Amino acid sequence: MKFISLTIDDKPVRVLEGTNLVEAAKRAGIKIPTLCYSKELPVVSSCRMCLVKVEGFNKLVTACSTPATEGMVVHTETEEIVQIRKNLLRLYLDNHPSDCLTCSKNGNCELQDLAYRYDVKFRVHDGARRGSEKAEFTDTSSPYILRDESKCILCGRCVRTCAVVPDRNILQFGNRGFSTKIIADYDTSLEKSGCVSCNRCVVECPVGALVDRRAYRKGRTWERTIKEVKCKSCDYGCNMKLIMDKNKVVAVEAASPQNGRPLCLKGRLLTELEYVDLPEKPYKKFYHDEGNEFEQVTWAKALNLDNVYEKMNKLDEVENE
Numbered sequence: 001m002k003f004i005s006l007t008i009d010d011k012p013v014r015v016l017e018g019t020n021l022v023e024a025a026k027r028a029g030i031k032i033p034t035l036c037y038s039k040e041l042p043v044v045s046s047c048r049m050c051l052v053k054v055e056g057f058n059k060l061v062t063a064c065s066t067p068a069t070e071g072m073v074v075h076t077e078t079e080e081i082v083q084i085r086k087n088l089l090r091l092y093l094d095n096h097p098s099d100c101l102t103c104s105k106n107g108n109c110e111l112q113d114l115a116y117r118y119d120v121k122f123r124v125h126d127g128a129r130r131g132s133e134k135a136e137f138t139d140t141s142s143p144y145i146l147r148d149e150s151k152c153i154l155c156g157r158c159v160r161t162c163a164v165v166p167d168r169n170i171l172q173f174g175n176r177g178f179s180t181k182i183i184a185d186y187d188t189s190l191e192k193s194g195c196v197s198c199n200r201c202v203v204e205c206p207v208g209a210l211v212d213r214r215a216y217r218k219g220r221t222w223e224r225t226i227k228e229v230k231c232k233s234c235d236y237g238c239n240m241k242l243i244m245d246k247n248k249v250v251a252v253e254a255a256s257p258q259n260g261r262p263l264c265l266k267g268r269l270l271t272e273l274e275y276v277d278l279p280e281k282p283y284k285k286f287y288h289d290e291g292n293e294f295e296q297v298t299w300a301k302a303l304n305l306d307n308v309y310e311k312m313n314k315l316d317e318v319e320n321e
Contacts, residue, residue: 006072013068021063021074022050032076033085033114035092035206036155037064040257041164047155049085049114052076060084082118089120096207097135097150098122103208107221110206111153130178135208141191143283143294144213144265145202152182152209158201161257170195182209192291198263199254214272214280215243215251228255229275233267240271249275269302 002017011028023039025032036047043065050063055073060081063074075081092111100106115121131150139147154173159182162171170193174183184193202210225244230237239255252272257263272279282302283294300309 004068004070006068006070006074008074009076015068017069018067021052021066021068024068025063025074025076030076032063033117034064035110035114035153036157038157038161038204041157041160041204044156044160047153048088051081051084053078053081085114086118086120089115089118090123092153093120093122094125094127095130096122096153097131097133099135103135103151104211104216105208105221109208128178130181137211139189141189141294142195142197142213144197144199145190145195146211146213146216147190148209148211149181151207153207154180154182155206157204157206158182158210161200161204164200164257165198168194168196168198171201191285191294194292195285197265197285199265199268200257200263203254203256212251212253215253218243218250219245229271231267231271232274233264233270236267238263238267240268242271242275248277252276266303269299273299273303 003014004017005012005014006024007013008021008025008028009030011030013024013028015024015027020043022032022034022037032052033049034047035049036044037050045062045065048062051060052063052066053060053075054066055075063076089111093115096111100109100112103109106112131152133150135148135150137146138149156173159171159173163169170184172183172185174181174187184190184195190197199212202212223245225247227242227244229240229242231240238257241253241255242249243251243253252268252275254263254268269282281296282299284297284302285292285294298306300306
């Protein structure tokens with residue numbers, strides 16, 4: 001491993017060779033704004049929020065896709081860059097409903113954070129919108145995930161995290177141009193699709209387009225206390241977040257997946273059963289030729305333990321004879 005030195009906003013930084021400028025800036029305590037970037041996902045440089053100026057380059061470059069090199073001098077907040085970011089944010093907000101006060105992502109929304117940082121506000125206009133002007137859930141077919149297409153900013157993080165697990169690839173970009181949207185399989189509902197409800201997409205969504213249904217409306221971001229635990233379902237030991245209100249666990253959410261770990265519904269439900277006092281009833285998806293559907297089931301069936309549970313009961317009966 002080779003370390004290199006560079007300068008970002010007049011601050012000296014020393015990082016491993018090949019580190020992109022977003023991560024290099026973090027080492028210097030500088031947060032370059034991003035929407036489409038996630039450290040755990042392939043880089044696509046689509047949102048353009050992370051444009052920076054590198055001395056000696058003839059144009060601005062995306063920090064997420066530009067590796068740091070020895071002696072590089074980087075500027076992240078020039079007047080030109082700030083204006084570009086403001087223009088981009090205005091375009092995002094022009095296609096976004098203004099329901100921040102009641103949105104479940106209020107206080108934990110990356111678009112909201114950037115709008116505040118650069119003082120960009122909603123504006124009234126009668127131009128075309130990609131989604132609806134008012135927020136509304138457009139897919140409520142899943143008992144685990146709620147979708148609101150009016151809030152989607154097409155960052156593609158949900159698509160890429162779904163593709164990390166090779167046998168999934170449920171979410172894709174559909175249509176073209178102004179009509180582009182995120183679709184499940186061949187533009188069907190989450191229930192009818194092959195979605196396994198792992199909630200990777202919910203974890204990665206930077207706005208309120210994808211919401212964890214079982215944690216929905218169970219405390220505002222600033223009211224919650226978060227505690228991370230390890231899932232005990234298998235040897236992967238995926239990270240789970242316990243959502244706590246006054247020291248009482250009210251919900252469980254998947255935490256950011258790492259190292260390509262798949263996450264699974266079984267692990268999330270097992271964690272929920274272990275820590276939540278009165279968890280909501282579980283659902284399981286059944287796959288049929290005429291269409292997939294969710295059905296409410298027992299906890300034993302949801303965790304694929306129904307046969308084991310029956311055997312345990314029989315053994316207890318034998319011991320009590």
